Amino acid sequence: MDELELEDIALALVAPSKGILAADESTGTIKKRFDSINTASTEESRRDYRELLFSAKGIGDYISGVILYDETLRQNAKDGRSLVSLMKDQGIIPGIKVDMGTKPLAFAEGELITEGLDGLRDRLTEYHKLGARFAKWRAVISIGDGKPSEYCINTNAHALARYAALCQEAGLVPIVEPEVLMDGDHDIDECYAVTETTLKAVFDELYKQRVVLEQMLLKPNMVISGKDCPEQADVEEVATKTIYCFQQTVPAAVPGIVFLSGGQSERQATEHLNAMNQMGNHPWEISYSFGRALQASALQAWQGKAENAEAAQAAFLHRAKLTSAARDGEYSSDME
Numbered sequence: 483m484d485e486l487e488l489e490d491i492a493l494a495l496v497a498p499s500k501g502i503l504a505a506d507e508s509t510g511t512i513k514k515r516f517d518s519i520n521t522a523s524t525e526e527s528r529r530d531y532r533e534l535l536f537s538a539k540g541i542g543d544y545i546s547g548v549i550l551y552d553e554t555l556r557q558n559a560k561d562g563r564s565l566v567s568l569m570k571d572q573g574i575i576p577g578i579k580v581d582m583g584t585k586p587l588a589f590a591e592g593e594l595i596t597e598g599l600d601g602l603r604d605r606l607t608e609y610h611k612l613g614a615r616f617a618k619w620r621a622v623i624s625i626g627d628g629k630p631s632e633y634c635i636n637t638n639a640h641a642l643a644r645y646a647a648l649c650q651e652a653g654l655v656p657i658v659e660p661e662v663l664m665d666g667d668h669d670i671d672e673c674y675a676v677t678e679t680t681l682k683a684v685f686d687e688l689y690k691q692r693v694v695l696e697q698m699l700l701k702p703n704m705v706i707s708g709k710d711c712p713e714q715a716d717v718e719e720v721a722t723k724t725i726y727c728f729q730q731t732v733p734a735a736v737p738g739i740v741f742l743s744g745g746q747s748e749r750q751a752t753e754h755l756n757a758m759n760q761m762g763n764h765p766w767e768i769s770y771s772f773g774r775a776l777q778a779s780a781l782q783a784w785q786g787k788a789e790n791a792e793a794a795q796a797a798f799l800h801r802a803k804l805t806s807a808a809r810d811g812e813y814s815s816d817m818e
């Protein structure tokens with residue numbers, strides 16, 4: 483794995499039948515997930531949970547890479563081996579979240595900027611030494627009450643491109659993630675317009691900052707109705723509008739688009755991904771980098787108890803298998 487060029491790593495991450503598991507929840511976010519199953523978030527419980535995911539037998543058939551949080555990249559399994567080596571044994575490429583989260587954007591009420599550029603070059607060098615071969619940086623764009631501002635889109639796009647260039651310099655494939663949130667009552671066409679504007683700004687900055695498109699992956703939201711919109715677009719409309727939006731904005735040189743699930747249910751995210759892949763050949767691979775839509779069932783089955791680890795692994799494998807089928811356009815609801 484180590485001798486692969488960046489182009490090869492990017493292609494391996496979007497290989498047929500495979501996609502990415504986002505398991506890079508920050509300490510604050512994983513606490514929220516664990517709260518939902520009444521489980522204390524400790525260094526050990528976080529390790530136990532992630533260990534069961536990465537060691538699920540056969541998961542490498544569906545998962546090409548896992549995005550890790552800093553703590554996890556440094557953790558060892560119960561038997562003393564590193565979690566990274568556990569993943570590598572299953573043919574999985576380790577990745578790392580390198581942004582430092584979001585902060586309020588100055589002079590832009592209710593809007594966020596992602597931090598983490600200071601010292602990033604040195605951190606990337608260390609992450610590469612620890613075995614990471616790709617990275618993630620998430621920018622957040624909200625819709626509603628006059629948002630997003632052009633200022634918010636452009637400052638986040640600029641930071642995404644600075645991050646991506648540094649990653650490629652350090653030998654890591656950057657996953658560029660501009661997430662337009664599904665929070666709000668806006669309709670699908672508003673999501674389309676904001677996603678299109680955002681992606682145009684992001685690719686403009688990537689071009690200006692000399693990022694090599696063949697050596698990156700895009701991790702966007704799907705074009706979808708706001709969570710509280712009274713009229714929810716159906717699967718076909720989501721798939722058609724999402725693909726059309728990317729045709730307008732994402733150069734064909736980008737090897738793959740790996741979606742975030744963004745608060746969609748496991749089933750919804752799977753159906754949307756499947757419909758897009760059923761539309762036929764696209765210039766880019768259409769795959770997944772799901773967090774919640776790959777982990778929700780596993781988390782429920784686990785409940786923080788060691789005796790449920792096997793059931794949690796079975797739930798995770800099942801979900802990963804269905805998501806993988808959707809990535810190939812071969813999912814049907816009777817597989818649920």
Ligand code: 13P
Nearest residue numbers: 504742743744772773774
């Ligand atoms: P979700 O699929 O739960 O949105 O998580 C993906 C992710 O990595 C968000 O940054």
